[in-house]
Amino acid sequence: MIEDFLHVGITCRDLERSIRFYETLGLSVVSRIGEVEEADLGRVFGLPKGHLAVVHLAPPAATSKLFIDLVQWLEPPPIGESYPMLNHVGINRFALRVSNIDATVTALRERGVRFLSDAPGTIGEGIRSIVTVDPDGVFVQLVEWL
Amino acid sequence: MIEDFLHVGITCRDLERSIRFYETLGLSVVSRIGEVEEADLGRVFGLPKGHLAVVHLAPPAATSKLFIDLVQWLEPPPIGESYPMLNHVGINRFALRVSNIDATVTALRERGVRFLSDAPGTIGEGIRSIVTVDPDGVFVQLVEWL
Numbered sequence: 001m002i003e004d005f006l007h008v009g010i011t012c013r014d015l016e017r018s019i020r021f022y023e024t025l026g027l028s029v030v031s032r033i034g035e036v037e038e039a040d041l042g043r044v045f046g047l048p049k050g051h052l053a054v055v056h057l058a059p060p061a062a063t064s065k066l067f068i069d070l071v072q073w074l075e076p077p078p079i080g081e082s083y084p085m086l087n088h089v090g091i092n093r094f095a096l097r098v099s100n101i102d103a104t105v106t107a108l109r110e111r112g113v114r115f116l117s118d119a120p121g122t123i124g125e126g127i128r129s130i131v132t133v134d135p136d137g138v139f140v141q142l143v144e145w146l
Numbered sequence: 147m148i149e150d151f152l153h154v155g156i157t158c159r160d161l162e163r164s165i166r167f168y169e170t171l172g173l174s175v176v177s178r179i180g181e182v183e184e185a186d187l188g189r190v191f192g193l194p195k196g197h198l199a200v201v202h203l204a205p206p207a208a209t210s211k212l213f214i215d216l217v218q219w220l221e222p223p224p225i226g227e228s229y230p231m232l233n234h235v236g237i238n239r240f241a242l243r244v245s246n247i248d249a250t251v252t253a254l255r256e257r258g259v260r261f262l263s264d265a266p267g268t269i270g271e272g273i274r275s276i277v278t279v280d281p282d283g284v285f286v287q288l289v290e291w292l
Contacts, residue, residue, distance in 0.1 A: 001172065001207075001244060001245050001246065001250060002171065002172040002173065002205045002207075002242050002243075002244050002250070002288070003205060003207055003208070003242075003243045003244060003245055004205055004207070004208040004209060004210050004212075004242070004243050005154070005204075005205070005208065005210050005212045005240065005241070005242060005243070006241040006242060006243040006287075006289050006291070007240065007241045008151070008154055008237060008240050008241075009237065009238060009239040009240060009241060009285075009287065010236070010237050010238075011232075011233060011234060011235050011236060011238050012235065013235060025148065026147065026148040027148065033270075036269070036270065038267075038268075038269055038270070040267030040268050040269055041267065041269050043263050043267050044262065044263050044266070044267035044269070044275050044276060044277055045232040045233075045262065045277060046231070046232065046262040046263070046277070047231065047232060047233055050269075058151075059148045059149060059150055059151070061147070061148075061149055061150070062149070062150040062151065063150060064150050064151050064210035064211060064212055065210060066150075066151045066210055066212055069241065073233040076233050077233070078233055078234070078235050079231060079233055079234055079235070080229065080231075080234045080235050080236070081235060081236075082235050082236035082237075083226065083236060085192070085193065085225060085226075086157075086191040086192065086193060087157060087191075087193055087219040087222050087223070087224055087225055088157060088224070088225055088226045089157050089158065089159060089224050089225070089226050089227060089228050089282050089283075090156070090157060090226070090227075090228035090229060090236075090237075090282065090283070090284055091154060091155065091156050091228075091236075091237040091238070091239070091240060091284055092155060092156075092157050092237070093155040093237070094151065094153065094154050094155060094237060095151070095152040095153045095154075095155060095215065096148050096149075096150070096151060096152060097148075097149045097150050097151070097152040098147060098148050098149060099147050099149055100147065104147060104148070116190065116191065116192040117189050117190050117192070120190070121184075121186030121187065121189050121190035122184075122186050123182070123184055123186055123187050123190070123196075124179075124182065124184070129190050130190060131190055131191060131192070136235050136236065137235075137236070138236055138237055139155075141152075141155065142148070143152050145152070
């Protein structure tokens, strides 16, 4: 039986570079798994090998128990580029709930984080949102949901 | 301040077809938002328009409050194909925590759900996992974490 969401799986090209980005955003490393090499991993994922480096990240105040399963594939190496547009078929973004989005965006801009729009937009009733991009081009949406 | 994860955003080509798949998997529609058309949505997402149809889905027993933000873009229409491989850069999968993965997989196979491998594999200590694919090719990992 399906109980709950467990994680969002992101494949990056440079684990340390991505960790720095998500830490700047306000997430923390909750588990530094390190290198994993298991035949079953390749089999389950439909790949010839299963050799990767893994870190789990989550917002420090989160109660959902969800985490980002941040993976740098070693064998086989990572391929391709992340989706270039937000209307691209697939998992093209994940969202983080934030309090005080204006202050959050201002603070993140001061730390060098860039956004797709100048300011948060209003979507529906009481939803304010803005989108940033991780070092591999992964879209990360910040949402204030009043 | 970032509080928690909010959702996983999936763009599909056919909303009803994807709803049927996720309901077969065991998720439920928690909110049928319907069509949304807002200029701010296009601006925030870096797209010329913001016209889409949206449904939120989650496992009925979930306590995380997370949901899938399942989107069918209308203007602009959806583009491209989902990542073909699990070592592709980007958000190439999300994971659901399941109890009794063997019985879950057997039950899902009887409902026509297909998996990348014949049986769940063992990854690390106490983690058993298998991967299925949604109608657009999005990888969905099931994980039993003992």
